[in-house]
Amino acid sequence: MKRDFFFAGLLWIVLTFAGITLVSQINLFPLSAAHEADIIDEAFLFLTLLGVPVFAFVLVGLIYSVIRFRQPGEMPEDGPPIRTSRPVTWAWLGITSALAVFIIFNPGLKGIRELTANREPDLVVQVEMRKWNWTFSYPQYGVAVVDAQELVLPVDRHIRFEVTSTDIIHSFWIPAFRMKVDAVPGQINILYATPTETGSFEDDINLRAQCAELCGTGHPRMRAGLRILESAEFEAWVAGQAAGSP
Ligand SMILES: [Cu+2]
Incomplete structure (x- = not known):
């Protein structure tokens, strides 16, 4: 033994x-x-x-x-019983x-x-989910992207996502950030992330926002490409959005 x-x-x-x-x-x-x-x-x-x-x-x-x-043989015998060992x-x-x-x-x-160490964000992004699309708002810039196909973020900035839903429960998930939070009607759930590199969905499919809660027939389509830009490029993009919105 x-x-x-x-x-x-x-x-x-x-x-x-x-x-x-x-x-x-x-x-x-x-x-x-x-x-x-x-x-x-x-x-x-x-x-x-x-x-x-x-x-x-x-x-x-x-x-x-x-x-x-x-145990050899076709129908082996049971072995000796095992006693508890303290x-x-x-x-x-x-x-x-x-x-x-x-x-x-x-x-x-x-x-x-x-x-959750740093609760002071450089940028706030409001995420409003509904069947089967999203609105991404940047309140510091007065910009809202309705029915967004794409989520645009700046690199190296500490971002607070304020996530909610207008109909049923969805879930906001960015695979490349490993972060996910439920989107619940009447409630704002918080998620922090600091992007560390630029890139887009075309570079890597993990750069995307995806609904991660089965929410109906449109659920599989409920995703938006993620584009992470250099700070100056982001400022230009957001200025373009502000000029374009009514
Ligand atoms: Cu969904």
Whole structure:
């Protein structure tokens, strides 16, 4: 039995090492275009790495037992009953509880604090969702884009999205920002994001705003390309919109 623990333990270490190497080497994430996306990707990577030894432990226990303790014959007898082992029970309870509490604080609460640390926005964008379109307003510029095909934002500015709906519940999601919030009638929900690079939907499909709550037959069409511009280009764009609106 000691030998079995030794070999299973060895296999666990090897598989854990291989898994951690694999996860660290391959890029798991789609395009990231906001500071907030990096925080979320970091948390995701950390949790994946934390899950590797746990997954390897379960896998080794299963595979090793199936091969090593297989009963020959067509209808194998049941093995001897397994009795509770107090040290194993308490160690299991202790380790898994400690892990669960640990991830509540890091990356859980720590991440939420980082995502909402700066409540003073450089730019406010009001997002009004309805079946099956959106209005994006820039109150600081007195500009509103109705039935928008596109969401235009400046790079390197801290943006507060004020999200609401005029009919039913939708959800405002920008994949490249990893940020999503429900759009609820009669309520304004807040989302912060700081774009870190310029680009548009044509460059990468993750640069888009998408409804992420099934809201009826038009739901799949409820998306708008995202265009992130340099500050000067954004000012020119917004001035053009202001000149064009009645
Ligand atoms: Cu929708």
